[in-house]
Structures are given as C-alpha cells and as structure tokens.
Amino acid sequence: MSDLTHLTISQARAMLRTKEITATEITEAYLQAIERANPALNAYVVVTDDKARDMAKASDAKLAKGEGGSLEGIPLGIKDLFGTEGIHTQACSHVLDGFRPHYESTVTANLWADGAVMLGKLNMDEFAMGSSNETSYYGPVVNPWRRSRLDTVVMPTTHQGDGGFVSAGGTRTARTLDNAQLVPGGSSGGSASAVSALLCAGATATDTGGSIRQPAAFTGTVGIKPTYGRCSRWGIVAFASSLDQAGPIARDVRDAAILLKSMASVDPKDTTSVDRPVPDYEAAIGKPIKGMKIGIPREYRVDGMPEEIEALWQKGIAWLKDAGAEIVDISLPHTKYALPAYYIVAPAEASSNLARYDGVRYGLRVPGKDIVDMYEKTRAAGFGREVKRRIMIGTYVLSAGYYDAYYLQAQKVRNLIKRDFENAFSAGVDVILTPATPSAAFGIADEDMAADPVKMYLNDIFTVTVNMAGLPGIAVPAGLDAKGLPLGLQLIGRPFDEETLFQTAHVIEQAAGTFQPEKWW
Amino acid sequence: MSVDVKTVKRVARLARIAVSEEDAERMTGELNAILGFVEQLNEVDVSGVEPMTSVIPMEMKKRPDVVTDGSKAADIVANAPATEENFFLVPKVVE
Numbered sequence: 001m002s003d004l005t006h007l008t009i010s011q012a013r014a015m016l017r018t019k020e021i022t023a024t025e026i027t028e029a030y031l032q033a034i035e036r037a038n039p040a041l042n043a044y045v046v047v048t049d050d051k052a053r054d055m056a057k058a059s060d061a062k063l064a065k066g067e068g069g070s071l072e073g074i075p076l077g078i079k080d081l082f083g084t085e086g087i088h089t090q091a092c093s094h095v096l097d098g099f100r101p102h103y104e105s106t107v108t109a110n111l112w113a114d115g116a117v118m119l120g121k122l123n124m125d126e127f128a129m130g131s132s133n134e135t136s137y138y139g140p141v142v143n144p145w146r147r148s149r150l151d152t153v154v155m156p157t158t159h160q161g162d163g164g165f166v167s168a169g170g171t172r173t174a175r176t177l178d179n180a181q182l183v184p185g186g187s188s189g190g191s192a193s194a195v196s197a198l199l200c201a202g203a204t205a206t207d208t209g210g211s212i213r214q215p216a217a218f219t220g221t222v223g224i225k226p227t228y229g230r231c232s233r234w235g236i237v238a239f240a241s242s243l244d245q246a247g248p249i250a251r252d253v254r255d256a257a258i259l260l261k262s263m264a265s266v267d268p269k270d271t272t273s274v275d276r277p278v279p280d281y282e283a284a285i286g287k288p289i290k291g292m293k294i295g296i297p298r299e300y301r302v303d304g305m306p307e308e309i310e311a312l313w314q315k316g317i318a319w320l321k322d323a324g325a326e327i328v329d330i331s332l333p334h335t336k337y338a339l340p341a342y343y344i345v346a347p348a349e350a351s352s353n354l355a356r357y358d359g360v361r362y363g364l365r366v367p368g369k370d371i372v373d374m375y376e377k378t379r380a381a382g383f384g385r386e387v388k389r390r391i392m393i394g395t396y397v398l399s400a401g402y403y404d405a406y407y408l409q410a411q412k413v414r415n416l417i418k419r420d421f422e423n424a425f426s427a428g429v430d431v432i433l434t435p436a437t438p439s440a441a442f443g444i445a446d447e448d449m450a451a452d453p454v455k456m457y458l459n460d461i462f463t464v465t466v467n468m469a470g471l472p473g474i475a476v477p478a479g480l481d482a483k484g485l486p487l488g489l490q491l492i493g494r495p496f497d498e499e500t501l502f503q504t505a506h507v508i509e510q511a512a513g514t515f516q517p518e519k520w521w
Numbered sequence: 522m523s524v525d526v527k528t529v530k531r532v533a534r535l536a537r538i539a540v541s542e543e544d545a546e547r548m549t550g551e552l553n554a555i556l557g558f559v560e561q562l563n564e565v566d567v568s569g570v571e572p573m574t575s576v577i578p579m580e581m582k583k584r585p586d587v588v589t590d591g592s593k594a595a596d597i598v599a600n601a602p603a604t605e606e607n608f609f610l611v612p613k614v615v616e
Contacts, residue, residue: 102596229577242576271582272575340559351536358537360609365602371612372537380539388538392548393555395536396524405522406559411572413565418576453551454558470576495577 004029005198009074009255012201016063016073023059023073026201027052027117030075034119034199040521043184043194045080045138046088047120055117062115071262072115077200079191080121081128082108082246083235087118091237092136093126095357095382097364105235106270107204107246107263114262119200123190126384127354128211128239131459133189134444135386143184143219143441144197144517148175148484175484177520182441182485185215185459191249192219196517202250202259206236208243209342210437210463213475216249217436217488220477220515222256222505223249225463227495228470229274231260232267240349241272243342243467252514253476253506257281260498276496284499285506290324292504295429299335300462302438308481309435316433316478316489319511320504330429332420337413338465343457344397344410345468350387351394357382389453418469425494431504434462436475436488462490472498476505478512486515522560523553 004026007015015021031049038044052075059073078084080092083101090096104112112118125135133141153174184193188205192215195203205212207225216223224247231246238244248259261281267273296317301310321327359365359378366381368374383391397406424432438461442449449456466473472495475488489508493501524532529549533540540548594607603610 099600102593102599227577229579268582268584272577272579274577274579275582334565337562337565340562343555343559344562355537359602360611361598362600363602368612371614373539374612375537376534376539379537383538389548389551389555391536391538392529392532392552396528396532396552396556399532399535402522408572409562409565409567410559411574412567412570413562414573414576415570416565416567418573452554454554457558468576 005033007201008251009071009201009258012074019063023056023063023117024053026073027056027075027119030119030200037197037199037521041142041144041193041197041199042139043123043141043190043197043199044077044120045092045123045190048087048118051087052117052119059115059117069114070258071111073117074115074201075117075119076111077119077122077191077194077203078108079188079204079206080124081206081237082204083237084108084118084121088121089237090137091127092124092138093382093384093387094137095364095379096362097382099362101235103235106232106265106267107236110265111204111262116262122194122203125187125189126387127237127350128187128206128208129350129386129390130186131210131214131456132183132442132449133186133215134183135186135384137384140444141184141189141193142444143182144193144521145182145219145441145485146517146520147178147180147182149178150174151176177518181444183218183444185218185441187211188215188223188249192216192221192223195219195221195249195251197521202248202255204246204263205249206244206246207467208239208346209467210460212247212249213463213473213488213490214437214459216475217477218441218486220486220517221249221251222253222474222476223247224256224260224474224498224501225466225472226260226264226498227472229272230264230472230496230498232265232270232273234267234269238353240346241353242349243346253502253509254282254285256474257285257502274496279499281499281502284503287503288324289320289504289507292325292430293428294320294325294327295330295424295432296327297330297332297335297432297434299332300434302461305438309438309487312478312487312489313433313435316508319508320433323507328429330424330427330432332424332465334413334416334420335465338417338468339457339461341410341413341417342460342464342468343393344406345414347390347394348398348407349394351391351398354387354391414468417465421469421471421492431500432492434490434492436462436490438462440481440483440485440487466492471495472501474501474505476508477515478508480515522556524549524556
C-alpha cells in the first residue's frame with residue numbers, strides 16, 4: 001500500500017467510500033508520520049492518539065454500513081485556539097495552564113458530526129498574536145520548506161564493467177537544501193506546517209489579520225478566511241472579536257472547499273453568526289470564469305516589495321486573463337491605513353477579551369500578598385512578551401482621554417476601508433487579486449523582526465484589509481521564488497461569496513500546480 | 522503622541538500586569554514604536570464618517586427571555602486553581 005498520507009481529502013473520501021482503505025489505516029499512517037516528524041517540526045502540541053483511534057474505529061463502523069458524513073474517517077489537526085472537550089486547549093499560552101474545557105467549539109463539533117477524526121492540537125502564536133509562530137509558549141514551529149540553491153554539478157565519467165553502464169560526464173544542475181530553519185508564518189503556523197508536511201489531511205485555523213492566509217502562503221498550502229459571521233466563533237478562544245474568523249488550511253482548493261462547508265454553520269450561540277444557508281462550495285470548482293471582472297488594486301504595489309512578488313502577481317493576472325476573465329485596474333485608496341487602524345482595534349479588543357485571565361476561574365495562578373498582587377503576578381508570569389505588548393497598547397488606547405484620538409478614529413478609518421471595497425464591487429468587480437504576503441518565509445529568530453515589532457506586523461499588510469472590511473479572502477500557492485520557497489496570491493471576494501473565490505482560486509491552481517516541500521525531516 | 526516610563530507603569534497597573542523597572546523601560550521603546558506607526562491615521566479626513574459598529578450589517582438577534590442552560594456549577598469550577606463547594610477561592614478581599 002502506498003503512503004496514505006499523500007491522499008488529498010477528496011481522494012481519501014472516495015477510497016474510504018469504496019472501502020479501498022479504512023479510516024483506521026489512514027489514521028495510523030498519520031499518527032506514524034507525526035511521531036517521526038514532530039520532533040523536527042513542532043507542529044503539534046498534543047497528539048490525541050487514543051481519541052483518534054476511537055474516532056477512526058467509529059467511522060469504519062459507519063462506512064462499513066454505507067453510512068457516514070461528508071468527512072467520515074478524514075484525520076484532521078485542530079489549532080489550539082479551538083475549545084475541545086476534555087482536551088488540552090491553551091491558545092498556546094502558559095496563562096491557560098492545564099485548561100481542559102467542558103464544552104466543544106461549534107466549528108469542531110460540526111467537523112466531528114460530519115465524521116472527521118481528531119489527530120491532535122496544533123501549535124500557534126500565543127493567543128493568535130504573531131506572524132511567525134515564534135510567540136507560542138511551546139516554542140516555534142518549523143516550516144517544512146527550506147531555501148535551496150541551484151548548483152552546477154560536474155558529473156564524473158564512470159565505467160561499470162565491460163560493456164556496462166557508461167556515464168560520459170558533463171554537467172547538470174541540482175538543488176541543494178540550506179539548513180537554516182524558516183518560520184511557517186503565523187498565527188496558524190502549526191496548521192500550515194502540518195498540512196504542508198502531510199501530518200494531517202487538513203487543519204482548522206483562525207484569521208484575525210492574516211493568520212490563515214499568511215502561513216498558507218509561506219508553506220505552499222491553501223487557506224481561506226471566510227466572511228465575518230460565516231463560521232461560529234463560539235468556543236474559540238477570543239482575540240479580537242470583531243475580526244476573528246475560523247477557516248481551513250488545506251492542500252488544495254477542493255479540500256479547502258470541502259472543509260469550509262463542514263466548518264461553517266448558522267449558530268444561535270454566536271450573535272454575529274449570519275443567518276444564511278451554507279452553500280456547496282465544492283460545486284463552484286471547475287466553473288469557467290469567462291467574463292468575470294478581476295480587480296487589480298494599485299495600492300498593493302508597495303515600496304520595497306521584491307520583484308519576485310510583482311512578477312508572481314503579473315503571472316496570476318495572465319492566468320486569469322487566459323481563462324477569459326476581464327482585468328480592471330482599481331483603487332482602494334485607504335489601503336495603507338488598514339494596518340495602523342488594525343493595531344489600534346485589535347489590541348483594544350484583545351485587552352478587553354484577555355482581562356478574563358486573572359488566576360481565578362481557570363489556568364495559572366501565581367499567589368500574591370493580596371488579590372490585586374495575585375492578578376498582576378499571574379498575568380506577568382502567564383502572558384508572553386507579544387501578548388503583554390498588545391494588552392498594554394489596547395489598555396492605553398482605551399484609557400481615559402485617549403479613546404477618541406485612537407479607537408474612535410481607527411473605527412472611522414475602518415469604515416472608509418470597507419467603503420473602498422464596496423465601491424469596487426458596486427462598479428462590477430467580482431473578485432480582487434493581490435499578492436498574499438510581501439515576502440517569502442523568513443528565518444526563525446530573524447534579527448530585524450525581533451528588533452522592531454512593526455517590521456513583523458508588516459507581514460499582514462496585504463491580508464489585514466480583508467479582516468477590517470469583514471470580507472472573505474483566500475491564499476492560493478502560485479509559484480516558487482528563486483530560493484525555492486513558495487509564494488501565494490490572494491483573492492478577495494464580496495461578502496458571503498466564497499464560491500467565487502474557490503472558483504477563481506481553482507483556475508490559479510490549475511495553472512500553477514501544487515507544491516510539496518522536499519522531505520528532510 | 523508618545524509615552525514615558527511613568528505612563529507605561531500606570532498602563533501596566535490598569536492592565537493588571539506586574540512589570541519590573543527593566544520591563545517598563547523596554548516596553549516604553551516598543552510602545553512608542555507602535556504608537557509612532559499608528560500616528561499616520563491622523564492624516565485621514567474622517568469628517569462625516571461614522572465609527573464602525575458592525576462589519577456585516579445585520580439585525581441584532583434576540584431570543585426568548587427564558588432559561589436555556591445551567592445547573593452545571595461543577596463544570597464551571599472544574600478548571601479553577603482553587604475551589605470549595607463549587608465556589609471560586611480567592612485571597613481575602615475584605616477585612
């Protein structure tokens with residue numbers, strides 16, 4: 001039997017239904033792959049072997065009877081931000097030390113109801129705050145992709161026995177992998193790394209400013225952040241409630257569509273869950289995009305952007321044009337203000353949401369001389385540097401005398417950002433094409449990023465506008481840079497028009513192909 | 522606008538995060554870098570623009586005012602660091 005971890009969700013689904021493979025076999029294949037790879041990649045913080053085997057067994061019983069849901073027997077990884085009943089849920093923070101919820105998040109409950117198998121909890125930036133997965137209490141995640149260089153190798157002239165094999169020498173080119181460890185992006189770095197390294201068939205992730213799309217772009221995987229309100233936020237550890245959305249990271253566009261269909265729902269437990277039926281996203285794949293209007297926003301051409309990113313963007317434009325789409329130049333004039341507005345709105349909401357970690361109801365408690373001392377010591381010991389930084393910014397911008405100057409101003413600018421998109425869509429644009437990130441994956445412990453928090457924040461420059469406007473956005477791999485690292489393109493759609501994103505992303509995928517890292521772990 | 526070490530300590534107090542002298546000094550630099558970055562929002566003309574209240578326009582959901590959940594005190598305290606008979610235990614707050 002060939003390695004079952006190489007099957008996409010759609011392939012595995014077909015083979016499980018025809019009983020060519022069993023859920024137990026595919027689950028065991030993933031558990032073995034994780035055991036081998038996780039010491040090198042650190043993608044999982046907890047592996048739920050026993051639960052995975054039990055769930056696979058239950059799936060096999062259903063499949064044997066010709067029953068089962070849309071994801072029956074498909075092994076998935078779950079970002080540590082999702083509440084999973086009785087299982088480690090810490091948002092990769094020390095402050096939630098030992099927390100095991102007595103409830104299940106709506107998104108994961110939907111996946112289990114459709115028959116998916118849980119392999120474990122995936123590493124992430126602490127409380128989803130980060131763009132490199134280096135702020136996790138459990139240490140950084142390693143990107144399965146490494147830089148490589150093209151060498152010219154001189155082939156030796158060899159003779160093998162009398163009249164045997166003869167190589168005439170000459171030269172050929174070979175790729176040599178560099179040893180430097182790269183980040184997988186963040187905050188859903190564990191999800192992206194695990195999907196890219198074939199340590200799960202697909203993964204859940206969340207996106208507040210780019211946390212699904214940026215790691216997807218850094219690992220050659222597909223990630224979609226749906227419209228705000230499409231997936232329930234119930235049971236997901238909150239970061240910035242007006243921006244947070246769950247979505248999948250998958251190996252290809254079809255798998256992402258299959259996963260989102262299951263994750264999305266209308267949920268009375270989340271008052272921002274939108275009351276409209278979930279369409280069959282997979283049905284949109286393969287539909288022609290002839291006549292579709294693709295907007296190219298001029299403001300996404302930023303200073304200092306590498307030429308390779310520009311070239312990739314042009315390639316994307318050409319592919320869509322070849323498929324019959326009409327390319328139109330558009331302007332989103334407030335684009336440059338999205339990131340600064342985000343760094344007021346998101347920390348403000350975070351400072352409020354994270355007030356609950358006080359050492360009283362759950363998680364870590366550090367004793368103090370009185371209750372306030374206990375709060376302060378617990379929070380000082382429990383939160384990492386980036387989380388503290390954001391709580392401090394949020395507390396400052398919401399404090400008396402500064403609210404109007406910062407928070408109110410940012411929320412007004414946010415409306416202007418949203419209006420830019422509305423103007424483009426009302427002028428007939430169906431979907432907007434941009435680069436997903438301003439660079440390829442960078443090194444772990446990059447000195448420039450560590451020295452200046454704003455440099456790290458700039459990673460989200462192309463993705464954060466989408467969260468500010470509540471729109472759906474998908475990152476799809478589109479090629480490799482000169483060092484052999486994956487680069488992604490982003491498509492942005494109208495509210496609740498994820499179908500057009502899948503349809504268009506599939507066209508890019510058909511032209512670009514899919515990308516797998518060379519295995520070194 | 523920029524902050525000094527004294528302001529950083531006051532904000533840390535409001536956020537209930539203990540900071541050492543060294544932390545406060547480091548944070549002052551970092552916070553000023555971020556505040557410097559967000560400063561550019563002041564150049565945007567927002568006259569006549571309402572602040573955003575909801576990113577997706579929707580009517581607020583209402584539900585009947587009835588009890589739908591409860592009677593799970595043991596579940597609620599299950600993860601607490603210190604409890605007694607389904608109460609959270611904290612250091613003494615009144616003399």
